Amino acid sequence: MTKNLRVKSSEYVDETNRISFKFNGKTYHGFKGDTLASALLANDVHLVGRSFKYHRPRGIMTSGSEEPNAIVQVNPGTNRTEPNVRATEVEIYEGLEASSQNCWPSVEFDIGGINNFLSPFFPAGFYYKTFMWPASFWEKYEFFIRHSAGLGKSPTSSDPDIYDHRNIHCDVLVIGAGISGILAAKNAAKNNFKTLLVDEKNELGGSTIFENNEFNKIDNKTPSEWLKKEIEDIKNIKNLEIKTRTSVAAYHQYNYLLARENLTDHLEAKDKINKIRQRLLKIRAKKVILATGALERPLIFNNNDRPGIMLSSAVKKYSEFYGVACGNKNVFFTNNDSAYESALSLYNKGINVKAIIDIREQSESKIVKKVKEAGINIYWSHTVVDTTGYKRLNSVSIMKLSNDGTSVTGSKISISCDCLGVAGGWTPAVHLYTQSGSKLKFDEEKKVFLPNQNTTEQISVGSCGGDFKIDEIIKNLNQKLKDILNINETDLDSIKVEIDQENSKRNIWLLPSDKPLGKTKPFVDYQNDVTAKDIKLALREGFRSIEHVKRYTTTGMGTDQGKLGNMHALGIIADTAGVKMGELGTTTFRPPYTPLTFGTIVGRNVGKFFDIFRKTPMNDWHVENKAEFENVGQWKRAWYYPIDGETMHQAVQRESKAARGSAGILDASTLGKIDIQGSDASEFLNRVYTNAWSKLAIGKCRYGLMLNEDGMVYDDGVTTRLGENHYIMTTTTGGAANVLGKLEDYLQTEWPELDVYLTSVTDHYATTSLCGPNSKKILKKLIPDLDLSDENFPHMSFKEAHIGNIQCRIMRISFTGEHSYEMNVQASYGKDLWEKCIEAGKEFNITPYGTETMHLLRAEKGFIIVGQDTDGTMTPIDLQMDWIVSKKKYDFIGKRSLYRSDTMREDRKQLVGLLTDDPNIVLEEGAQIVSELNQSPVEMLGHVTSSYFSPNLKKSIALAVVRGGKDMMGKKLFVPMENKNINVTVANPVFYDEKNEKLNA
Amino acid sequence: MFLINCPYCGERDQQEFKAGGEAHIERPKQPTELSDDEWAEYLFMRKNIKGVQFERWNHAHGCRKWFNMVRDTSNDEIKAIYKMGEKPPTQ
């Protein structure tokens, strides 16, 4: 029988709507409006997990996104499971299941808990020191660490949910819907600013909504009463969009922010279906108002991590907001007045508050007096020195603090309790503020980092801006709003605020114990199990920079990024090293503020939209004809067309023989195509290609090589002169976009005087390449009235023709060395033309071939592929393509670099052919080449760039780059492989039809 | 993520743009007259300042126009944007 700690129905929890859920396999009940944490606490469940390193039992510490301990796996074993979710943020629904993480076999009995007793052997840097040597042991250590640690389990099947992205442009973005955020949003919207108000919680009002301190009044009402009215008001304001369950994850430069809107996580499984689960909001705001509030700090004392030890503000929220008492015997431990509010909240509901331990000497505020009147024991100048209770807090021991706060005196008093509310003051939530690039300044009096230098149009209002009292908040908010919105009046001008003035604070970062530090466990980072001792050890070992201490001790490196303990870590470092906290600075707060799912990040870009690929107009034909595809850049290209279970090798050998023996057909649509027009088009080509273009006649084609300014080959392709001032350039498939970009760059920035216009037409035309000795006959069948004689239509020339109704640009050019035609038609006719060619070619056994065969055929001819035979370090001279470099032209891109001393060296790597002595051995592409076998070390002369078995030559052929290869014709070299050395001979890279007789066959 | 004011299109998100390195490095009109060292100076040497830097940017996924930007690399503040061929603003 579980206990019920529900104390009073709250307006935020619907007691008529009972919900059952499972935690660690056991069924519990809660109400609509509960979080997993509040529902568990109502069932008196505090123990929810184990810590990461020592596997100490841990409970719920907070009521919000800063929770370090209550990290659960939601819906384990399903395809919707999610690890590392904070129980304080999970809204319960019928059928919810959750389980603890970091424990095996169960949270109640955890084998890793042994680490707790071994903890003297796990000091800071333990992993670095121990597992670094010997390196080969790492795998074993890793297995052990991963198995016993376990940071939750990722789903094993695909995510059933839909995710979405949305761009939002607004005048004012307000982050945080506490009192400051609500007032800011209201005034912005009323002044005609398009405003977006977001809050990570599902309810508006922040902490003020359950602020019932009777001594604080706004317009004579309690802050919570007053704020409820404001919340009703803003729901109907024009220009104001309100998004709850929306957490801002990142604040980038120029007021660009990313937020995650949670849409279905709080719904039952049946209601999640076909809905968008989470949406990533990409927000560009003209002005940003940060109203992110403050996080309560814990206090750092011995054994401050037991289940039942919570933030005082969380105890209050569970009581006031969820109607849940966190314990039957409550004690508070504080350094300021806020614990008294929490204590009174419980007291007023009839819950036992046994004592308040206050490290201050006294406080005279009204609320303290009220607590005294209630008869609650207050121990002034006392501190907790130890706690007991393994899976649940049992008692606290307290002692009197010395005047300087560094030691304890007197006798020890033990107070039995099951819940300890800890109040260490407030830390402004400046995480998003610093992400924006803005700078913080340490306030030595308030002991907080505060916004100091804003880099964009933004303000920080409320407690995140350092205002903690309601009168300060309203006054400063009013002025900041007027400044950023550039308005003269707001409706804050007339608000009357009364407050309980006294609020003293005594700050001690590390509270002393009667035991020495080495014997105690004051946790600073709960999630990563970092104690004050670890931080001091790091300092003793010489670490000084806060960033180094962080990495060495792992403090602040958990999924919570140390939201609770970072300030204490800094304080302890400052105290120990004797420096001011302001000088120490902070560690960097990085996005996301709270973890994001992968689904949210990728949005709709999943499945076939993950990496979108481009298909040619003939793609369907290739698919129907069982082509295998290869990815070339973003393109899907037909690779080869296996028949009757052929291997790739068999298919390629067959296709290659057919293309040279009769007729082959290739889809070349992916080649880049740039339309070049303008009266200076010829001059432009002269400047970008290495060869001369002015004299190219209309209707003629020319191969061009394009260099980078450093003289290295950048791209190549055939360009055709269509008219006096009109060319069409082809580029490599992969280079198309970059070539256009490069040409535009020169045109706009270096040669703006040239009258030239460039247009990418790659997608506008489909290209079918017809090749082989029968290609002419096939084309003749398709276009009977076109004179295909060598006189009328010679190699490297162009004709415009019609095939039926289809207008067609035909270039007689060849990348295989065979008589061939490239036919370009409007993309939408591409498949039609292709099918016509196949039909007309049937009698010649026309054979479709893919990219692999194309590569083989061109290698037989010694034609290079830029990017395969070149790698950005090859000049045209290195490629033995001197013939294409004009000596006459005064200048072209890269020309000067060809005359640099380095590019003129004779011993550069140069392109050569390689023949294996055994013609059946095919070299591996990338294999290294040497001239000596019995020498060590031996110089690598170069490597194989292309290698095939040529069915037409019936032997293995290869292209390679070899140091000084140009002068090595006929020389014997070696390709050493793992099990054998292959003897090769340097050869002319043109293996097939050296005299180009086939072109006109 | 910068918000860049393309001189031809207006304010657009940084992801539409491509950075193109240091600005105001003119391609020599007569490269063949230059010594190896002088050519290497043009070809390879670029400043990488922490502070105010003059840069080329291209609205690659927009109007495809190149333009110049003055940017403080220490805080990414864009101080000025002007068209190609225009004189850089004086400090």
Ligand SMILES: [Zn+2]
């Ligand atoms: Zn533009």
